[in-house]
Amino acid sequence: MIDILLLIGLLVSMGSFIHIHRQSLKVELDKPDTKNINWYPLIIISKRQLRQAGIQINKILISLYCFKVAATFSAFTVIELIGYELSQSIKLLLCFMCFFAPECWFLLRKNQRQTTINNSLEFFLRVLLVYMRAGFSLERSFALAVDHGLSQKHPLYKELKLFLFELSAGKDREFAFNSLFERTGVMGIKKLANLMLIGSKLGTPLIQAVEAQLEGLALKKNILLAKKVNKKAMHTTFPIILICFPMFLVLVFFPAALQVMNVLKMLVEVL
Template sequence: MNNFTTIDIIFVLMLILSLYLLVQVLKQEKSLIEEPITHNKKRYLIYPDKLIRQCGISPSHYWLWYWSVKLVSVALVAFLLIEFFDSILLIVCGSILAFFLIDVSLLFKRSARRNQINQSLVFFTNLLIVFLKSGLSLSNAFRKAGQFGLHKNNPLAAELELIAYELDAGRDRAEAFDQLSSRTGVESLNKLAVIIKAGINVGSPVSDGLQSLADFLRLQQELQLTSRINRKALESTFPMAMVCFPMFFVLVFFPAGQQISDIMSLLGEIL
């Protein structure tokens, strides 16, 4: 009984520690302004710094949390499987899946973050054009568009604040906008960076290219919305068919089958 109580206490402590570490790792937009230029300080570790940065997390600050969650997850799953199962293969497979659990959660988080940025990009681009035409500098236009056009919890707002901070600090504009698209992994931001870099190098107005980009992004969003509606309509067709088929069978096939049966019985009596 004492041994079972000790096991329960260890299990609860490991579970609490694992949940705490997971929350810390997945905390959004943490310390991005503290390190405007991201360097890979842990090159000797197998560490997905690019994936973590695209999730809105500073890689240099979270490598310890990342590996702690991995090790705690493996220990927790292995402990549970050992307690309830005797299969070594099951224990090994469960431990391997637990080892990559944090990576899968980061992939989902990156996908959700990219979708949120894409949804906010059209309005931000239009607002950026307005501020640029009003005479603001590029860094101030980015900062104002992020402050007044986006919610403070929006991941795009954090990235805009960061790039404005970099431009004010004197970083090369072409390099800063290249890093913007690399930090997020959003293809539309890459197009935005290309347009701004081309305008800076050639000396042409950036607002004209941004207006074309805004129109393209708006059309792309409309096509995605139409495709999503069509997919939902197609997905709803199958359950509707499953629900309507019994009624269709009762109203159409059953009376017809009954009439055919009566006719065959009548023919049998005549013959």
Template sequence: MNTEQWLFLGLVFLVVAGLAALAMFLFGAGALRQRIGALEEPPGGKDEEGRWIERVARVVQPFTRLSLPEEGWERSELRTRFMNAGWRNASVPTLYFAAKTVLSLGLPAVSGALAAGLASRMPGQGFMFLLFGAATLGYYLPNGVLANIARRRQRDIFENLPDALDLLTVCVEAGLSMERALAKVAAEVHIKSVVLAQELQLVLMEMRAGFSKEKALRNLALRSGVEDVDTLVAMLVQAERFGTSMGDSLRVHAENLRLKRSQAAEEAASKVAVKLLFPLIFCIFPALMVVLMGPAGIQMSRIFLDQPH
């Protein structure tokens, strides 16, 4: 074999070895590193999202002092709103009050920078009003986000509660205890509503941790913030206290909730016609009038303008 053949064989070897190494890196090494990382992670360690939230909370900790009330907020309605929104991380208050501070200071700064070119033509009161409005918007924007998230979560619980009660009724009438029935419902309803399943699992964990059934159920009503859940908890407590049939009580309450859900849907459907009036009047009708009357108006204007005076 001459030199050219040896060089050709060496080039083929390098190409094949490179392709094999690339295939191992893409299809084998990545999965292997993931498995090794999963093994190296200590049991009960926090996930990446939790670590990221804690790092952000440590960074924005100095901004919290400007918006955090001095005392008493832990027992205020804001703490309950955090639970209604499903925010249970210990860093949530820090991030919430830091967001209020950053937004109330950042939005006026951005607005002032954008309006700096118009400051000469804008009166001083108007410029100050712009800054004050931006600061107010930034301070109360986290409140609106929190209320929106809590409202959507409460709606999810309200819409899926009758189906969960039907399954709970079947489990109780089949002879299961309340704890086993709640575990079964939490496992099955997870497919349809993750929020409701998480709340039921929290009830089970509280009961297994030593809480009484009444205390765990009342905590469920407090966390959810849904009036129907509060009524359900009161019904379950009374049924267990007075020895009435749990299955019959659950069935009646599920029927009432289903009727209430259908009435809410009918009410929302009946409001559609009224809500459509505004886009019809202000958006569609003007365009329709231009399309219908435009050609006639152009023709009439030509006729009248062409006539001699």
């Protein structure tokens, strides 16, 4: 009976996980979510963090609760099958951890997604700059850069498609850029939005804003590279010292010590 319950729990968990994963890959070009709900009961991460992980909570809310309950039920069944004598408090603690384990996966997914977007942002901006220098408008340059600079499975591709959809729907640039930052949480996009909005208000060319963002990204990359080089140098210095110092003692100090001992021995014999 316990085996059947465990199988049911695993099947429900796998089904909910697959549904959540597939729903998260869709670009939300449908009706915007009008509900002003940022937190849901028994979910310890916010709706904004879920969206930054690529999860549209309004589409998978029931599956998410089923996933959490099934994971907890499966964990309790496994504990009963193991046969170890555990106290009730430890069992409750393990089930509690399994109930909130999906949130840890969402946070990990969010960090991976932001890293992927951050790594591709510089290349996208370079492609965007090429089209802007060719004389295309901002919206047209974004559309061409998205189609030719990113793959359709890339998270930045999906978010920028939604950004272009909002612009074509009549939203102003400030709202579209702020929404793009809210959906991704990448500071590079926030800086680009600020530069472009300030440039539009002051009348400066938007090409300069993109160039300034590229310079900032290049400077940040050089700083990170220098830190990695310095860290690697620190890691290699200790093994070098550990190997070379005994050799230095044998080759330099040991012969000198023998000479000093011989001189002292001769002085003792003379005296």
